[in-house]
Amino acid sequence: MSEAVVDDIVAVLPPLLQSLEALGFVARYLNPPDFDRVMQAAGQPDEALRAVRPRLAQWPEKFADIKMALEAASDAALTAFAGLRLVQNGNGDFVSLFRALRYAPRAQEALYALAPRLPPVNEFFVDPALRTDADLAARLAAPAAENTGIFHERNEPGSRGGFSLYVPEYYTRERAWPLVMALHGGSGNGRGFLWSWLRDARSRGAILVAPTATGSTWALMGDDTDTPNLIQILESVRARWNVDLERMLLTGMSDGGTFCYVAGLDGASPFTHLAPVAATFHPLMAEMADAERLRGLPVHIVHGRLDWMFPVQVARQTAQALTAAGANVTYRELDDLSHTYPREMNAEILTWLGGGP
Known part of the structure; x- marks a missing residue:
């Protein structure tokens, strides 16, 4: 050069x-x-x-x-x-x-292509808390394994129903990997929301899936066209990569967080953990949910005290209702969080999930 x-x-x-x-x-x-x-x-x-x-x-x-x-x-x-x-x-x-x-x-999507070639870019896409981790640095310095990195499936800007995917470059099929399916907020898309999680999935070793809703937002009313699509996406990922069936997280922001409840409380849901962020919840969801599904289900709720769209009282009541219904609820209320995504919580959520290489 x-x-x-x-x-x-x-x-x-x-x-x-x-x-x-x-x-x-x-x-x-x-x-x-x-x-x-x-x-x-x-x-x-x-x-x-x-x-x-x-x-x-x-x-x-x-x-x-x-x-x-x-x-x-x-x-x-x-x-x-x-x-x-x-x-x-x-x-x-x-x-x-x-x-x-x-x-x-x-901007991050454009820049990520340079991570293998420019050390400052590589470091930018590592959790600051892990930038001195020699083992992680060595894994990221090695040539990328086949069939890893970022993929987009029918998820060009403006499209609906597709998904974006990240598989850590040091992936190996010899062990099962935790999976995070992260749902964007209303009117968003998975291609953009992928970057809310990529740094943490890359740093801690998790397969990351970021779908896009089939409509303008998730199917919170009317026919549910999204849950079947999420299951189909999950099955396609599991067919190509070794996913840990005991560590499959469904998480999301705002409408995406609310849809975690809709899809995740269903008795047939394959997801083992739910982590709704800045979501709303109707008590009927708990009453209508499969009682066996709720019993012991790990749910990690994150909400901001300053949330102007879904008041924090709703999240507090949700935690109480799900706990009463038998779920294993972790509730985190952030004093300085409005209706935005707290990326700093990703590490805690992955630890709670049991993520990591």
Whole structure:
């Protein structure tokens, strides 16, 4: 690699990675009354990124793949920040913030292709708590095993009913692996929600499946076209990879969390653990659920005290109702969480599931 290209990479990567971390921070602490404060705390790494972005323009053709990945990731991150800044400056509404933040996973998807080639990118996609783990570093440094990495099945942007999948590059068929099926929130998609979990699945050794609902959101009313689709997706994954049948987690955010209850409390559900996040719940769900299914079922509920969409009292009542029905409930209430996804809880959930290589 030429010295000039190396210099450009060294100039671009730090503000790019800082911008992605800042976008993750904004997404985690997004709360209407606190938006200005959160943006101030996030800083302005996008300004530094915008300043060095032109350095990617004139690269030799043989480095085109690196150039394209860095350009796509940088442009997506800058687009996300531009949308946030518009609202910060009084143009746009709260929905505009969610639209802007959808560019963050697109940036990560573009950047992930460089993880095997650029150490700072590889480290970015490792849980900070495990970045000094020598065994994990060695596994990630080895050549990727066949049939591993990221796959998309009928899950192009705008499509419905498909799924995205991540299999750790150090996967081996000699042992059974925990599986996480993570359901996006209303109007979202699995291709984007995959990145809410990828760093943790990669760091702790879990197969990650992120489906997209068959409709605009999960089938919470009317005909349930989603549960059969989830089962079909699960069966297709199990046919190709060695999944631990005792560690199959169904989790999700918002509508996805609520659908964990709909699909996961069914007596025929194959999932061994449920972890709804920022979800709502109707007491009839517990009354209508299969009593044998509920008895001893591990359920890990995460909810924010600041949740403005589904008040925290609903989650507290849900924990009580499921416990009374015989479920083995773990309840985690986060004082600083609004109606957003708390990625820091993934490690705890995987430990609770019994994940890990």
